[in-house]
Amino acid sequence: LCNTMWANSFQYSDQDECLVFATNWQEILVEAIQSQDSQECIGATHHLEEPVANPSIASTICADFSGQACCSTSTANTINDATDTSLYNFDYSHCGPISKECEAFLQMEECFYECSPDLAPYASPGPFGPVLNGIPVCADFCDAWFSACKNDLTCATDWLDFEQEEDLDGFFFNYETYEIYCTEESECLTFAERYGNGEGLCNTMWASTFQYSNDESACFNFSDNWEDILLDKLGEDCPDDTSLVEGDVNGDEELNVLDVVLTVNFILGKPTECDLSQSKLDINSDGTVNILGE
Numbered sequence: 001l002c003n004t005m006w007a008n009s010f011q012y013s014d015q016d017e018c019l020v021f022a023t024n025w026q027e028i029l030v031e032a033i034q035s036q037d038s039q040e041c042i043g044a045t046h047h048l049e050e051p052v053a054n055p056s057i058a059s060t061i062c063a064d065f066s067g068q069a070c071c072s073t074s075t076a077n078t079i080n081d082a083t084d085t086s087l088y089n090f091d092y093s094h095c096g097p098i099s100k101e102c103e104a105f106l107q108m109e110e111c112f113y114e115c116s117p118d119l120a121p122y123a124s125p126g127p128f129g130p131v132l133n134g135i136p137v138c139a140d141f142c143d144a145w146f147s148a149c150k151n152d153l154t155c156a157t158d159w160l161d162f163e164q165e166e167d168l169d170g171f172f173f174n175y176e177t178y179e180i181y182c183t184e185e186s187e188c189l190t191f192a193e194r195y196g197n198g199e200g201l202c203n204t205m206w207a208s209t210f211q212y213s214n215d216e217s218a219c220f221n222f223s224d225n226w227e228d229i230l231l232d233k234l235g236e237d238c239p240d241d242t243s244l245v246e247g248d249v250n251g252d253e254e255l256n257v258l259d260v261v262l263t264v265n266f267i268l269g270k271p272t273e274c275d276l277s278q279s280k281l282d283i284n285s286d287g288t289v290n291i292l293g294e
Contacts, residue, residue: 026215027217046087057077079111080107105226111222134208134209160209161207
């Protein structure tokens with residue numbers, strides 16, 4: 001494209017010292033994508049032909065896209081049930097049970113791919129369907145995703161790189177049964193061991209589909225309500241108060257962004273199914289749970 005479209009005016013370069021048509025090109029692109037006229041579906045296996053209002057998915061984890069969705073009600077309901085692997089015969093728990101918070105982020109990612117009408121500018125034709133590349137994901141969201149999953153296990157680093165032989169590390173796609181599973185030689189490692197941090201997770205887990213971005217004006221979250229989705233998930237398994245340390249609101253024996261989300265929502269008075277102990281939230285022991293206590 002660059003070397004040909006305008007004769008020899010431009011030259012493709014992978015060097016640091018090169019020019020761009022606009023320094024804020026990502027912001028311009030995101031603004032264009034988020035306008036109504038640019039919304040379209042990318043033609044993936046379970047996508048609708050064009051985005052439509054779908055209020056019936058408002059009660060699912062894909063609710064963000066009920067106004068304009070590229071997914072059917074059936075697809076959204078399948079994603080909403082984390083135990084249902086029928087979309088791609090792929091099980092999140094391929095290395096054993098995963099945490100509720102990690103499960104929530106994987107479901108949000110699946111909703112984003114199946115339902116979002118904003119992906120077309122990042123899509124190009126591939127041998128098995130559209131290929132997505134370079135979608136900017138907000139750094140804070142990537143970091144929260146990593147915090148949620150860092151102690152969970154997976155047997156592959158790139159979840160889109162299917163090995164051709166079962167004696168290699170990673171996933172194997174069985175073309176006879178259409179199942180995806182860990183190869184015989186793969187090793188179940190934590191997300192922390194595989195990715196290192198939120199940037200490594202976003203930039204690697206789905207090949208080059210996503211790109212860790214610090215530009216808050218030109219990046220996506222998989223869901224604008226991801227904190228509420230986490231609250232709903234955490235409410236399914238309330239922590240044992242006796243296992244909590246100060247600030248460890250969800251009882252996973254670690255202090256991270258998930259504890260911050262729960263604390264902030266407690267301060268704002270947002271309802272939660274868990275009966276959180278104020279004594280564990282009040283870190284500075286002033287008798288009040290506020291931003292100073294956290």
